[in-house]
Amino acid sequence: MDQAICLHCEAPVSIPGEHTVVIDGKQQPICCEACEIAAQTIIDKGLLDFYRFRDDSSATVTNGSMNLKENSTANADSELARWTGYDRPALQKEFVVVNADGTRTAHLLMHGVRCAACSWLIERGIATIDGVESIAVNPVTTRTDIQWEPKRIRLSQILGQIACLGFTPYPHTEDEIERVAADERRKSLKRLIVAGLGMMQVATYAVALYAGAFQGMDPAIEKFLRLISLLVATPIVLYSGAPFFRGAWHDLQIRNPGMDVPVALAIGAAYAASVWNTLIGHGEVYFDSATMFVFLLSIARHLEMVGRHRVLGLSDALARHLPRVATRLVDGEPREVGVMELVCSDLVLVNPGQTFPADGHLEGNDVQVDEALLTGESQPILKSAGDRVVAGAVNQRIAATFRVDRVGAATSLAQINHLMMAAQKEKPPIVQIANRVASRFVTGVLLAAIVVGTIWWIIDADRAFEIVLALLVVTCPCALALATPAALTVATSVLARRGFLIRRPGALEELNRVTDIVFDKTGTLTDRNVMLRRTETFGAIDEEHALQIAAAMESRSEHPIAAAFSAIRVSLDVDQITAVPGEGLEGFVGGRLYRIGTLGFVAGLSAQSAPQLDESAQTARTVCLGDEEAIMARFELAEAARSGAAQTVAALFRSGITPMIASGDRESSVRAFAEQLGIEICHAELKPADKLLLVRKLQDAGQTIAMVGDGINDSPVLAGANISIAMGSGTSLAQHSADCVMMSENLTTLIDAFAIARQTISVVRQNLIWAVCYNIIALPLAATGMLAPWMAALGMSASSLLVTANALRLNHARRVDVVMSESTGLSHPRSSAEPA
Amino acid sequence: MNIIFLLIPLSLVLLIAAVWAFFWAIRSGQFDDLDSPAWRILLDDDRRPPDTDKEQ
Numbered sequence: 001m002d003q004a005i006c007l008h009c010e011a012p013v014s015i016p017g018e019h020t021v022v023i024d025g026k027q028q029p030i031c032c033e034a035c036e037i038a039a040q041t042i043i044d045k046g047l048l049d050f051y052r053f054r055d056d057s058s059a060t061v062t063n064g065s066m067n068l069k070e071n072s073t074a075n076a077d078s079e080l081a082r083w084t085g086y087d088r089p090a091l092q093k094e095f096v097v098v099n100a101d102g103t104r105t106a107h108l109l110m111h112g113v114r115c116a117a118c119s120w121l122i123e124r125g126i127a128t129i130d131g132v133e134s135i136a137v138n139p140v141t142t143r144t145d146i147q148w149e150p151k152r153i154r155l156s157q158i159l160g161q162i163a164c165l166g167f168t169p170y171p172h173t174e175d176e177i178e179r180v181a182a183d184e185r186r187k188s189l190k191r192l193i194v195a196g197l198g199m200m201q202v203a204t205y206a207v208a209l210y211a212g213a214f215q216g217m218d219p220a221i222e223k224f225l226r227l228i229s230l231l232v233a234t235p236i237v238l239y240s241g242a243p244f245f246r247g248a249w250h251d252l253q254i255r256n257p258g259m260d261v262p263v264a265l266a267i268g269a270a271y272a273a274s275v276w277n278t279l280i281g282h283g284e285v286y287f288d289s290a291t292m293f294v295f296l297l298s299i300a301r302h303l304e305m306v307g308r309h310r311v312l313g314l315s316d317a318l319a320r321h322l323p324r325v326a327t328r329l330v331d332g333e334p335r336e337v338g339v340m341e342l343v344c345s346d347l348v349l350v351n352p353g354q355t356f357p358a359d360g361h362l363e364g365n366d367v368q369v370d371e372a373l374l375t376g377e378s379q380p381i382l383k384s385a386g387d388r389v390v391a392g393a394v395n396q397r398i399a400a401t402f403r404v405d406r407v408g409a410a411t412s413l414a415q416i417n418h419l420m421m422a423a424q425k426e427k428p429p430i431v432q433i434a435n436r437v438a439s440r441f442v443t444g445v446l447l448a449a450i451v452v453g454t455i456w457w458i459i460d461a462d463r464a465f466e467i468v469l470a471l472l473v474v475t476c477p478c479a480l481a482l483a484t485p486a487a488l489t490v491a492t493s494v495l496a497r498r499g500f501l502i503r504r505p506g507a508l509e510e511l512n513r514v515t516d517i518v519f520d521k522t523g524t525l526t527d528r529n530v531m532l533r534r535t536e537t538f539g540a541i542d543e544e545h546a547l548q549i550a551a552a553m554e555s556r557s558e559h560p561i562a563a564a565f566s567a568i569r570v571s572l573d574v575d576q577i578t579a580v581p582g583e584g585l586e587g588f589v590g591g592r593l594y595r596i597g598t599l600g601f602v603a604g605l606s607a608q609s610a611p612q613l614d615e616s617a618q619t620a621r622t623v624c625l626g627d628e629e630a631i632m633a634r635f636e637l638a639e640a641a642r643s644g645a646a647q648t649v650a651a652l653f654r655s656g657i658t659p660m661i662a663s664g665d666r667e668s669s670v671r672a673f674a675e676q677l678g679i680e681i682c683h684a685e686l687k688p689a690d691k692l693l694l695v696r697k698l699q700d701a702g703q704t705i706a707m708v709g710d711g712i713n714d715s716p717v718l719a720g721a722n723i724s725i726a727m728g729s730g731t732s733l734a735q736h737s738a739d740c741v742m743m744s745e746n747l748t749t750l751i752d753a754f755a756i757a758r759q760t761i762s763v764v765r766q767n768l769i770w771a772v773c774y775n776i777i778a779l780p781l782a783a784t785g786m787l788a789p790w791m792a793a794l795g796m797s798a799s800s801l802l803v804t805a806n807a808l809r810l811n812h813a814r815r816v817d818v819v820m821s822e823s824t825g826l827s828h829p830r831s832s833a834e835p836a
Numbered sequence: 837m838n839i840i841f842l843l844i845p846l847s848l849v850l851l852i853a854a855v856w857a858f859f860w861a862i863r864s865g866q867f868d869d870l871d872s873p874a875w876r877i878l879l880d881d882d883r884r885p886p887d888t889d890k891e892q
Contacts, residue, residue, distance in 0.1 A: 231848070
């Protein structure tokens with residue numbers, strides 16, 4: 001696009017020169033009032049570095065207008081006034097802590113923080129305000145802690161300032177899951193530190209003792225060193241090692257020995273024998289082995305836990321946080337109530353920048369909402385009266401009213417969270433197998449230990465204990481048990497962060513086997529945007545001029561149809577545009593009155609009957625343009641391919657998966673669309689049952705089918721396919737039974753999913769092969785007495801660490817790089833997000 | 837060598853102090869956010885905003 005780009009939000013500027021800011025004497029283009037306020041605030045505070053440092057690869061800042069009213073009365077003052085509700089003590093009780101010195105600390109989440117520069121901007125911008133003691137913004141979780149002096153400044157003033165910078169603060173109240181996770185993290189870290197520091201001490205004493213064994217040592221000193229080792233090792237074994245003993249006890253109770261049993265046995269036996277030998281004053285001590293074992297295993301456990309918590313945090317901490325207050329309209333009067341008090345059929349007012357507190361249907365005017373929390377898609381979506389809105393979506397520009405029909409746990413948002421939690425609890429078959437194998441393996445190891453111990457007892461009773469200990473430690477199936485779940489956990493979390501939810505355990509394995517992928521067309525390969533397919537002119541006007549007029553008028557509209565004209569650069573003056581809902585637009589372009597919209601509406605202006613249009617025109621979506629004299633042009637619109645569709649198809653071909661279309665639509669339009677995307681096989685005019693038949697036929701031919709559909713009308717075929725992927729609309733989640741839900745609007749996510757599934761399976765395979773090979777080599781070595789217990793501890797722990805680290809590699813799985821080029825010749829509809 | 841009867845217990849005192857310091861740091865939330873410090877170092881603080889533009 002050769003249009004000027006807004007300095008602040010980087011959206012194209014529709015009316016150059018209307019808004020600008022001055023930097024170093026140079027005028028910089030700004031797209032709208034809201035961005036101007038944000039940019040001016042940034043300049044005034046001397047924070048221009050923000051524009052230099054912000055991360056260009058991320059989506060940069062959200063369009064500033066999301067925080068501000070669209071109309072021209074929006075200004076910094078009204079922005080500040082909006083937050084006064086947060087000064088109410090009743091509300092502050094939920095997220096504000098009063099410190100001992102009289103200052104207060106608020107816990108907030110920031111909507112719109114995308115990178116380190118954003119957090120830097122907020123920190124620098126707010127810390128300079130008089131009365132603000134401290135502020136810290138985490139750029140990853142967007143969690144923000146602000147400490148302020150209530151006598152000098154009100155919280156609402158601080159929040160208003162943040163909003164002026166272009167971010168939306170939300171109160172952050174920790175929920176139970178988060179609290180438990182944070183608690184677990186802290187405890188694990190404490191255990192790790194005790195084990196680590198202690199282990200190092202014990203190891204130095206052990207070195208002294210070993211040296212003493214060779215060079216001779218004063219018996220008093222030797223005794224002293226052993227006692228000190230006992231002293232230091234005790235908290236390590238009893239405190240840091242406690243989870244292993246607890247796990248083993250639990251395993252024994254359910255009679256299903258897991259990896260904790262040999263671990264606890266080894267640690268316990270080594271410790272007990274060492275304590276006994278220390279007290280009686282002779283014999284070996286193994287404090288060094290026991291503590292090293294505890295420490296290294298704790299590291300592996302800690303890493304595994306960090307991976308698990310990433311999954312927890314993936315739904316974007318914001319998603320779990322709905323607003324605390326809502327504005328209920330009672331007889332047209334707005335009244336603030338707690339969200340908990342909302343009931344079905346309440347009429348609720350949602351101001352721009354605020355979050356919908358419940359699910360419901362929109363009433364009144366069209367609004368734009370940002371459903372990024374649910375779909376991962378940052379482009380706002382236009383909704384008109386009667387459309388569903390979901391809790392967690394953010395209202396963009398003009399106040400919306402909606403009728404509540406689902407609250408609390410019944411909302412889509414709550415259901416998504418519930419599904420995620422449920423999916424995590426279920427154990428996929430591949431993990432179940434691994435656990436079963438590990439359990440049998442443990443039983444085998446325990447038996448082997450008894451046999452080896454007995455044999456060595458006969459050969460050399462002195463060494464028997466040491467060898468059994470080494471055997472137990474070295475063959476601990478930790479790596480085996482960790483290999484699969486670690487990889488799956490990481491992969492699930494990575495995919496979820498990219499807008500692809502795995503709902504059925506085992507879906508990742510299945511994705512890896514897919515040979516053919518069947519797409520539904522409407523709603524799957526296409527999206528709600530439209531593009532211009534053909535222009536037809538009547539009378540003297542040429543096509544170029546007609547398009548100019550149409551684009552000029554539509555540039556002031558937020559209707560989805562306007563997107564079809566957004567690629568055309570506007571050079572004409574536009575004036576007095578008024579929208580007639582359901583009909584079109586009327587207004588002056590270059591001083592002449594025009595109408596654009598439905599045939600009847602446009603014909604109404606010139607009071608002329610419509611020109612004879614051919615038959616096909618009646619079915620296609622068309623928009624007419626006319627002035628006071630005649631109808632001048634007709635624009636034929638077509639469904640636009642979903643963003644990334646062509647790239648996805650190309651990438652599928654490259655990875656050897658055959659894409660095909662199965663649609664209920666007419667043959668001609670399906671074929672045209674398939675050609676446009678480069679799909680060779682397409683089946684048109686299919687009923688849902690025919691689609692299922694098609695899938696069955698392919699399956700009989702030995703193919704593994706993935707079906708991508710929009711969930712509801714495709715449900716039979718989704719159920720019939722080997723793996724089903726539903727396009728998540730956010731509203732029908734509870735209904736569809738798909739294995740995976742694609743929350744992202746961009747189809748390339750699918751390619752990501754396939755790529756990550758492939759990597760995951762190969763990581764699992766690597767891990768299992770490693771774990772098995774390791775044990776095959778280590779067992780005989782330990783049984784023949786070639787390994788000292790400390791070597792065993794080192795080897796086994798290194799093996800577990802290796803497996804976990806290998807799984808964590810998936811975290812950095814590269815996003816499939818597809819340039820959003822116009823290679824398919826599609827117009828790139830963006831203007832629905834553009835401020836007018 | 838008798839000095840080690842004093843020095844080793846002394847080192848244990850240091851060990852306990854170190855563990856206590858770590859526990860204190862964990863309790864006060866210093867390990868809760870390990871993401872932003874890595875980013876923060878990339879951004880300069882030394883550009884002070886002009887005093888005249890103080891808000892409020």
